[in-house]
Amino acid sequence: MKKNHSTTILALHTDKAVVMAGDGQVTLGDTVVKHKAKKVRRMFHGKVLAGFAGATADAFTLFSRLEAKLEQYSGNLTRAAVEMAKDWRTDKILRRLEAMLVAADRKVCLIISGSGDVIEPDDGLAAVGSGAPYALAAARALIKHSNLTPREIVQEAMDIAASICIYTNREFLIEEL
Numbered sequence: 206m207k208k209n210h211s212t213t214i215l216a217l218h219t220d221k222a223v224v225m226a227g228d229g230q231v232t233l234g235d236t237v238v239k240h241k242a243k244k245v246r247r248m249f250h251g252k253v254l255a256g257f258a259g260a261t262a263d264a265f266t267l268f269s270r271l272e273a274k275l276e277q278y279s280g281n282l283t284r285a286a287v288e289m290a291k292d293w294r295t296d297k298i299l300r301r302l303e304a305m306l307v308a309a310d311r312k313v314c315l316i317i318s319g320s321g322d323v324i325e326p327d328d329g330l331a332a333v334g335s336g337a338p339y340a341l342a343a344a345r346a347l348i349k350h351s352n353l354t355p356r357e358i359v360q361e362a363m364d365i366a367a368s369i370c371i372y373t374n375r376e377f378l379i380e381e382l
Contacts, residue, residue, distance in 0.1 A: 212244055213336030213366050213373040214256035215344060215359055216307045218314035218329040222355040222381060225254040225309060226363045228336070229376030231261060241376045249275040252310055253282055254380050258334030259304030267293070267304055271317075282310045286323045294321035305333040311382060336363075336370035356381060 216225040227244035230237055245256040246268060255271060257264035270292065274285035286308060306317040309331070316324040316331050332341040344362035347353055353361065359379060367373045
């Protein structure tokens with residue numbers, strides 16, 4: 206059986222809004238097995254948004270690890286992400302997890318990977334997954350050439366990604382802070 210394909214998560218972080226969207230498609234090899242998966246979640250008393258791309262079971266493990274780190278560090282997302290990334294990179298079991306996270310709160314938006322990366326994008330846009338390059342490019346163009354709201358930008362960018370990427374569908378879950 207071929208490996209599971211990833212998804213598309215897009216986050217837009219501005220001074221006024223934090224919006225994150227994920228598509229709902231889950232594939233196993235070349236087959237769509239679920240259309241409405243929930244890949245974006247609220248964490249730490251609704252103050253943090255997190256979304257995943259990659260293997261679903263691995264992502265659930267990472268969600269619970271991030272939630273625990275957020276509790277441990279009183280909601281400090283940057284500290285929690287760095288500590289989780291350290292664990293992820295050095296733990297023999299966690300190291301095998303195949304997923305990436307995007308996490309955002311009112312202060313920061315981060316991409317977190319299993320290789321120990323915690324990246325804060327320069328422009329407040331973060332995307333992971335197979336449709337990420339399309340969603341990211343579309344969002345950047347929409348920000349530059351439209352007057353859409355942050356939510357509308359994320360919605361339109363995800364729609365464009367879904368029209369290009371076969372592993373991204375139009376069953377979006379959009380969360381805002």
